Amino acid sequence: MDSLTELASIVDGKRLLPPDAVAKRATSYWNSAPMQARALVMPSTTDEVAGILRACNDAGQSLITQGGLTNCVEAVEPTNSDVVLSTEKMAGIVEIDHVGGTAVVEAGAVLQTVQETVAAEGLYFPLDLGARGSCTIGGNIATNAGGINVLKYGMMRNLVLGLETVLADGTVVSSMNRMLKNNAGYDTKQLFIGSEGSLGIVTRAVLRLFPLPHSRQDALVGLTSFDNVVALLARLKSELTGSLSAFEIMWNDYYAAVTDEGWHRAPLARDYPYYVVFQAEGSDPDVDDARFGRVLEAALEEGIIVDAVLPKSEAEIRAVWSIREDFDALMQMEPLYLYDVSLPIRDMQDYVDEVYRLVEQRFPQGKAWTLGHIADGNLHFFIWPGKEGDYYDAVNACVYDPLQQYGGSVSAEHGIGIGKLKWLPHSRSQADIELMRTLKQSLDPKGILNPDRVIPHQ
Numbered sequence: 001m002d003s004l005t006e007l008a009s010i011v012d013g014k015r016l017l018p019p020d021a022v023a024k025r026a027t028s029y030w031n032s033a034p035m036q037a038r039a040l041v042m043p044s045t046t047d048e049v050a051g052i053l054r055a056c057n058d059a060g061q062s063l064i065t066q067g068g069l070t071n072c073v074e075a076v077e078p079t080n081s082d083v084v085l086s087t088e089k090m091a092g093i094v095e096i097d098h099v100g101g102t103a104v105v106e107a108g109a110v111l112q113t114v115q116e117t118v119a120a121e122g123l124y125f126p127l128d129l130g131a132r133g134s135c136t137i138g139g140n141i142a143t144n145a146g147g148i149n150v151l152k153y154g155m156m157r158n159l160v161l162g163l164e165t166v167l168a169d170g171t172v173v174s175s176m177n178r179m180l181k182n183n184a185g186y187d188t189k190q191l192f193i194g195s196e197g198s199l200g201i202v203t204r205a206v207l208r209l210f211p212l213p214h215s216r217q218d219a220l221v222g223l224t225s226f227d228n229v230v231a232l233l234a235r236l237k238s239e240l241t242g243s244l245s246a247f248e249i250m251w252n253d254y255y256a257a258v259t260d261e262g263w264h265r266a267p268l269a270r271d272y273p274y275y276v277v278f279q280a281e282g283s284d285p286d287v288d289d290a291r292f293g294r295v296l297e298a299a300l301e302e303g304i305i306v307d308a309v310l311p312k313s314e315a316e317i318r319a320v321w322s323i324r325e326d327f328d329a330l331m332q333m334e335p336l337y338l339y340d341v342s343l344p345i346r347d348m349q350d351y352v353d354e355v356y357r358l359v360e361q362r363f364p365q366g367k368a369w370t371l372g373h374i375a376d377g378n379l380h381f382f383i384w385p386g387k388e389g390d391y392y393d394a395v396n397a398c399v400y401d402p403l404q405q406y407g408g409s410v411s412a413e414h415g416i417g418i419g420k421l422k423w424l425p426h427s428r429s430q431a432d433i434e435l436m437r438t439l440k441q442s443l444d445p446k447g448i449l450n451p452d453r454v455i456p457h458q
Contacts (some may be wrong), residue, residue, distance in 0.1 A: 003059035007041050007083065010051040015042040015089060019080065027077050028069045029134065030338075033249040036080040037064070044089040045141075046164060046172060046203040052085060054202065062451050067108065067139030070131040072338055073417030075143075075196045075453050087138050090203065093117050101209045102178050107138025107202045114207070123209040124155040126245070130325035138202045148324075150376040152245040153210070154279075156193065156412070162206035163189040167199075168444040174246040176206050191439065196415045197450045199443045200382060213281035217292040218348035220320050221299075222272030222307040226349040229274050230289030231304050233345075233375055236278060239295045244290065248324050251352070251370040254382075255323065263329040264322060267309040277324050330369060330382050337395045339381040343408030348379060351406055358398040359383060363391070378412040386450030400426050416454045424455075 008016045016039055023034040038061075043049045056063045066079040078084050087108035095104040096118060103118055103125070112132040118125050127140060129147035139145075141163070145156045153159065162177035175189055193201050223229055229249060236244050255275045259266035259376045268275065282288035299305045311317045330336060343351055352370055359368050365386030372379035381399060385391040400410050400423045407426045410420050424433065436455045440447070 003055055004039050004083075005063050006055045007039065008050055010048055010055065011041055011043060015044070016040070017042075022084070026069070028071065029131070030072065030304070031077060035078065035084075037078040037082050037084045040084040040086055042089045042241075042274075046166065048089075049085070049166045049171050049201055049203055050170040053166055053168060056083060056448055057169045057446055060446055060448065062448050065138075065142070065201050066449055067136035067142070068110065068131065068134040069142065070135045071139065071417065072340065072414045073411070073419040075415055075419075075450065077418075085201065087136060087203075087373030091136075091139075093220060094204070096121050096123065096209075097178070098123065100178055101211075103207045103209055104176070104204060105137050105207055106204055107136060108238065109137045111135050111137060111140060118209055119212060122212050124212045125159070125207060125209055127156055127159055137205060137207070137405075141193050141202050141205060142195065142197050143415045144413070146373065146376065146378065147168065148246040148248060148279075148373060150373060150378075151247055153245075156189070159208045160189065160193060160205055162210055163192060163202055164204040165189075165192050165200040165202050168446065168449050172203075176204065178206050180208075191443075194415070196417060196454050197445050198440060198454045199449065201449070211283075213283065215282045215285035215288040216317075217280045217282075217289060218277070218297060218311050218317050218320060219292075220277045220309050220311070220323075221296075221305040222266055222268050223274040223276060223305050224272065226274065228304050229276060229374070230345060232276060232299060235299060235304065236280075236295065239414055240273070240280050243280040243282045244278065245281045246277075247373070247375040248277045249372055249374040250275040250277070250324060253367070254330075254369040254371045256371055258323055258327055258329045260329060264326065265319065267311075267320060267323075268307050271354070272307065274378075277320055324371065327382065330384075333367075333382075333384040335385065335389070335391065337381075337383045337385075337392060339379075339383065339399045339410055340412050340414040341379055341381075341399065341403055341410060342377040342412035343379070343403060343406045345374060345377060348374070349405040351402060354378070354402040355399055358402065359395070362398060363387070373412075376412075396423065403427075418453055421452070421454075 022037045022040045025035045026032045027035045062082045064082045064084050066076045090106040092106045093110040108121050115125050126149045128149050140156050165176045166172050256270045258264050311320045356368055359366050363385040367384045369382040383395050404426050410423045440455050
């Protein structure tokens with residue numbers, strides 16, 4: 001039986017799209033070109049996923065797993081010889097346990113839907129990122145997503161208690177643990193979190209939930225030096241212990257660009273060297289508001305910050321956070337390259353200065369814009385070379401080469417995919433890379449799962 005005929009029989013034919021139908025879809029959020037694939041299959045159950053993988057493995061058919069298509073490192077972009085497995089028909093929220101503080105969720109569930117569903121039950125799932133309305137839980141797990149709340153709640157890895165995963169040969173590994181403590185042997189789910197679909201396909205997960213915060217305070221502040229940014233972070237971590245959930249930095253170039261005419265309204269003057277938007281969450285609105293106000297007032301009096309705005313309504317809060325999350329103003333520049341790195345906070349300003357120096361040296365007409373989560377060591381760059389053409393490798397060198405001296409990572413939260421494969425040795429030792437290759441060969445000996453992503457198959 002032809003492999004596509006077999007796949008069609010597994011999903012009753014109605015959930016398998018041929019190449020002409022696949023081409024009506026965009027390749028990804030970042031690439032609007034028509035998608036190319038041998039076929040796209042949409043399973044609705046774990047058993048169907050297992051059957052699809054068995055068939056592909058037997059035929060040596062490469063398989064690319066897709067969720068919300070918001071990946072930034074070319075991890076989900078297929079070729080016309082690949083079969084695509086989309087989790088879009090596996091989007092259920094199966095169970096919410098109020099007592100245990102967990103939710104069982106299918107891989108294709110959209111992050112924002114999960115957030116809103118559990119919030120309606122008085123619970124809170126804290127993973128949050130700008131792509132919340134499109135990205136899926138399976139994709140969040142596959143990339144070990146971070147976002148704005150890592151400071152308090154950790155990465156996706158910290159929010160997953162159990163997983164159900166299908167291996168390349170169709171074996172279902174169901175470890176749907178619901179406990180915080182479980183030391184019964186190896187924690188095998190960790191193999192698949194952050195593996196970008198290269199070791200197995202996540203079908204369901206047990207997520208950790210928290211009580212819904214009863215209070216929230218937000219502020220956008222202007223600062224005159226990076227030293228003051230660091231001082232403010234230290235002050236907030238000390239005096240808002242347990243409640244500080246987000247601390248996001250924007251260099252002036254980024255803030256000025258996204259608040260330029262025709263884009264976001266600037267709540268603060270546009271000439272401060274640095275801007276920080278931060279958030280605290282708590283359980284007592286009156287007490288929390290008062291404490292937040294005292295900390296902010298003291299920081300102003302001491303000159304750590306020079307200006308501040310405190311949004312109060314939900315609309316005002318969203319407007320402030322949109323400045324940090326909505327970068328459509330920059331997306332008008334072509335070609336534009338996005339970067340996601342991490343390094344010790346103490347080295348950030350020297351590193352940013354060196355990246356800017358290299359960009360200016362290599363691309364005199366180019367521009368760079370910087371922002372980041374900073375409290376977890378994560379920075380993002382947007383870099384425009386200032387002229388048409390493919391300058392990906394040259395811009396990569398400007399960003400990644402100086403990172404080595406600080407012991408930084410070429411990927412803080414976006415993953416490796418294909419886009420960063422060449423630069424993986426900048427952040428991982430040869431022994432690390434060989435161990436990853438051993439895992440890949442053990443779990444996917446034919447190399448069918450997301451081939452040549454994260455680690456090349458040999």
